[in-house]
Amino acid sequence: WSPSSGGHLSSWAEPQAPFLSWKSNECEQWLQFLGLSQYSAALRCWQSAAPSNHLSRATPQQLDKQLGVRHPLHRKKLQLAINARMGVEGSLGRTSPGEHIEGMAASSSWVSQWLDDVGLPQYKELFHEARVDPRVLNVLTWDDLAFLKVTSLLHATSLKRGIQVLREYNFDSSSLIRRSGLAAIDSTADNSDNNNTGVNCNGSVGSQGHEVCLWSNHRVMEWLKTVHLSEYAPNLRGSGVHGALLVYEVRFNSEVLAALLSIPSNKTLLRRHLNTHFKELVGREVVVEKRQVEEAPGYIALSTLTKIKPSKKSQFSLKRRSGKGRSGQMLEFDDLLCPLEERPPRATVQHSSIQNSPETRLC
Structure with missing residues (x-):
């Protein structure tokens, strides 16, 4: 990964554990893989503040206030990616990618x-x-x-x-x-x-x-x-x-x-x-x-x-x-x-x- 790549990891080894069990550094690497590396430091601080704080359970409000994801489309991208990891389809049904x-x-x-x-x-x-x-x-x-x-x-x-x-x-x-x-x-x-x-x-x-x-x-x-x-x-x-x-x-x-x-x-x-x-x-x-x-x-x-x-x-x-x-x-x-x-x-x-x-x- 390099800044010139737009914050993306060129490759990423997905953890074998379920998303809920990912460690803080694994969540950070996933953010980088999604091109959202600018929020990695805030994620590290938030997850270390309390055992219950985990990216898989983050609400849109927490993404905004605790992680500083204020760009609406960044927040939407991350929430959709989290939901996909958690197997939550919502109202999208079969039409989702x-x-x-x-x-x-x-x-x-x-x-x-x-x-x-x-x-x-x-x-x-x-x-x-x-x-x-x-x-x-x-x-x-x-x-x-x-x-x-x-x-x-x-x-x-x-x-x-x-x-x-x-x-x-x-x-x-x-x-x-x-x-x-x-x-x-x-x-x-x-x-x-x-x-x-x-x-x-x-x-x-x-x-x-x-x-x-x-x-x-x-x-x-x-x-x-x-x-x-x-x-x-x-x-x-x-x-x-x-x-x-x-x-x-x-x-x-x-x-x-x-x-x-x-x-x-x-x-x-x-x-x-x-x-x-x-x-x-x-x-x-x-x-x-x-x-x-x-x-x-x-x-x-x-x-x-x-x-x-x-x-x-x-x-x-x-x-x-x-x-x-x-x-x-x-x-x-x-x-x-x-x-x-x-x-x-x-x-x-x-x-x-x-x-x-x-x-x-x-x-």
């Missing part, structure tokens, strides 16, 4: 790569400072975005859809498609009469089974080149556009994409060309669903300029788990950026869920 997440939680490169994938590399430093890992991403709230300085509604929506597709693949970011090599998809540029080409409700493209919802920002830029829009492709860098945003976000359409690409509004033929290929890419059923949402009363269009205004509610609440044999806290989160019940698009749209979403809290 699997056991393989522990190593990913200690790697700052995982989130950096993912931010590249969703087209938001400008937030790398802020996510790194907040020590965001897959567990934190899974329960990221709208209020958390303020600490990450995400103020754009479009960027927040990009993160939301990126988290959604990660959940479907148990946070295995290697499932994302970062480069081309999918001839069947590239051929859509020269196959506009094929009405079967596109993404079905489950995200698959035609009969080839390729997943546009897994496309990274770079892969979308490659697709633009195949539909003869290569001069505009570089404009997607830092835009937050990726496959899951195209497919899963019902308010994302070719007009939003054209605005992000900086295609002038007076170039109607070019915008029509983009619209044609966009529809081919996402598929007929997704296009129909997007149109249904647009025609619903109270529809709020997705804009590249809209800002979000987080509420001032607390980021999460805690409840004691009842019953014997288990310690720890049960976490319950309000206003998740990506609700746990979020699913891929369906033919029937429940527009009321959009109207009542925190996304309607706009500046």
Whole structure:
């Protein structure tokens, strides 16, 4: 371990004893492994003050006052990691990342790569400072975005859809498609009469089974080149556009994409060309669903300029788990950026869920 590594242990030998029996130095090494080494000294003092003081039993209030973990996302990361060690699922259920997440939680490169994938590399430093890992991403709230300085509604929506597709693949970011090599998809540029080409409700493209919802920002830029829009492709860098945003976000359409690409509004033929290929890419059923949402009363269009205004509610609440044999806290989160019940698009749209979403809290 070294300071230049961001406070992470490059390797860590996990103790054989249960978490409740870990010694003080073992708890300190685990904090370093999680990238939270700045709290090791305070943890040592607190645990040595009384035999009952142990990291496994620390409450959020103790993490704040005794350990000095005042950064809300650091506290959330540590509480989630403690609960995972104690086997406390809380309200997360099956949608929480699997056991393989522990190593990913200690790697700052995982989130950096993912931010590249969703087209938001400008937030790398802020996510790194907040020590965001897959567990934190899974329960990221709208209020958390303020600490990450995400103020754009479009960027927040990009993160939301990126988290959604990660959940479907148990946070295995290697499932994302970062480069081309999918001839069947590239051929859509020269196959506009094929009405079967596109993404079905489950995200698959035609009969080839390729997943546009897994496309990274770079892969979308490659697709633009195949539909003869290569001069505009570089404009997607830092835009937050990726496959899951195209497919899963019902308010994302070719007009939003054209605005992000900086295609002038007076170039109607070019915008029509983009619209044609966009529809081919996402598929007929997704296009129909997007149109249904647009025609619903109270529809709020997705804009590249809209800002979000987080509420001032607390980021999460805690409840004691009842019953014997288990310690720890049960976490319950309000206003998740990506609700746990979020699913891929369906033919029937429940527009009321959009109207009542925190996304309607706009500046």
